[in-house]
Amino acid sequence: MFGQQTVEQLAVLRQAKRVVVKVGSSLVTNDGKGIDEQAIAHWARQLAALVGQGREVIMVSSGAVAEGMKRLGWRKRPSQVHELQAAAAVGQMGLVQMYESKLSAFNVGSAQVLLTHADLADRERYLNARSTLTTLLELGVVPVINENDTVVNDEIKFGDNDTLGALVANLVVADALIILTDQAGLYTADPRRDPTATFVHSAPAGDARLEAMAGGAGSLIGKGGMITKVLAAKRAAASGATTVIASGHEPDVLLRLCNGEAIGTWLMAQTGKNQARKQWMADHLQMRGAVVIDAGAVIKVATEGKSLLPIGMTSVKGDFSRGDVIAILDDAGREIARGLANYASAEAKLLCRKPSAQFEQLLGYAAEPEMVHRTNLVLTHTAR
Numbered sequence: 001m002f003g004q005q006t007v008e009q010l011a012v013l014r015q016a017k018r019v020v021v022k023v024g025s026s027l028v029t030n031d032g033k034g035i036d037e038q039a040i041a042h043w044a045r046q047l048a049a050l051v052g053q054g055r056e057v058i059m060v061s062s063g064a065v066a067e068g069m070k071r072l073g074w075r076k077r078p079s080q081v082h083e084l085q086a087a088a089a090v091g092q093m094g095l096v097q098m099y100e101s102k103l104s105a106f107n108v109g110s111a112q113v114l115l116t117h118a119d120l121a122d123r124e125r126y127l128n129a130r131s132t133l134t135t136l137l138e139l140g141v142v143p144v145i146n147e148n149d150t151v152v153n154d155e156i157k158f159g160d161n162d163t164l165g166a167l168v169a170n171l172v173v174a175d176a177l178i179i180l181t182d183q184a185g186l187y188t189a190d191p192r193r194d195p196t197a198t199f200v201h202s203a204p205a206g207d208a209r210l211e212a213m214a215g216g217a218g219s220l221i222g223k224g225g226m227i228t229k230v231l232a233a234k235r236a237a238a239s240g241a242t243t244v245i246a247s248g249h250e251p252d253v254l255l256r257l258c259n260g261e262a263i264g265t266w267l268m269a270q271t272g273k274n275q276a277r278k279q280w281m282a283d284h285l286q287m288r289g290a291v292v293i294d295a296g297a298v299i300k301v302a303t304e305g306k307s308l309l310p311i312g313m314t315s316v317k318g319d320f321s322r323g324d325v326i327a328i329l330d331d332a333g334r335e336i337a338r339g340l341a342n343y344a345s346a347e348a349k350l351l352c353r354k355p356s357a358q359f360e361q362l363l364g365y366a367a368e369p370e371m372v373h374r375t376n377l378v379l380t381h382t383a384r
Helices: 009-013 037-054 064-074 081-104 117-121 124-136 162-171 208-213 226-237 252-259 272-281 295-303 344-352 356-363
Strands: 020-024 056-061 110-115 140-146 178-183 202-204 243-249 265-268 289-293 313-318 325-329 334-340 376-377
Touching: 009 178, 009 252, 009 265, 020 037, 020 162, 037 056, 037 081, 037 252, 056 081, 056 124, 064 081, 081 110, 081 243, 110 124, 117 124, 117 202, 117 356, 124 140, 124 162, 140 162, 162 178, 162 226, 178 226, 178 252, 208 226, 226 243, 226 265, 243 252, 272 334, 272 376, 289 295, 295 334, 295 376, 313 344, 344 356
Parallel strands: 020 056, 020 178, 056 140, 110 140, 178 243, 202 265, 289 325
Antiparallel strands: 243 265, 289 313, 325 334, 334 376
16 A cells, blocks of 8 residues: 655655654653653663764653652543643653753753743744754754643643654754654554554655554553554654654664664655745745845845845834744845744844844844844845
């Protein structure tokens, strides 16, 4: 029904620079019996090796609630929100301490990042989260991410860490999302019930047949099932990230996958990450504002592929916020590009014709030196 991984597909992870890894509760808590120190050490060693290869890695780790249940002496996952929040609060202490301890043994720094859906739904908080994560990655630190279960309710929950992993992959524009579970990957049916089920080695992410194949949640400790992983792959593909669903019990699975080994189910993004991002910007029908730039800046942006710096801006039009898609116009009013604004219109007006050394004096704080970074910019008209 679906084919084997091709050489080109396997090269995606081998060449991946930025990778999001999601591990399920059973892989870090010994099937819910509290944090498994040996398991965390196992993941830390592989994460450190990937960082040593020059990759940027984010770990989305389940396990806080299970660890909290152990510390509180609870054998059954609670159903009440306030009890789940309490378990998460207690368990986060042990989970993050263990990651910090095991990663530091390999001289790799770690950071805890707790997110809610509200953080990613609000544009300002979304950009702040992205800036924090990209800075940590540039510093060689491994962010350990979990849902902020201590404050969430049903209205703002991600629902499972598979979805959280996909949203994080989109947030940082990752090359790949690796979802590790206690299953080998996706089958055409549940192999525990259907002896005719066959393994899916490779398929396009978002293929409608995949959702029909995936079953429901199968663990008393975790919340996700194969369906959440299939839907996460579909979501991650929107920003160009390929997803691999594989067994976390495979020896050195992260290292082998990133070496291009055919393990698990590969759900391929149909559009490259840069193409997906730039197509999204190019498809904006309405923009809330624009900046006009001088001839020198036009050459830098349109010909040399540089970022847009405020010193090249002559004026600002409209009312826009940080993170909005804005037009970049030449002095004749022609749109040459568009991209994501690092500054709101009120701030941008103060920065016109100013070098980055003056930003802190003008704004009261120092942020990005660019008005639009080249990775967040798409050309729409050739400079003349």
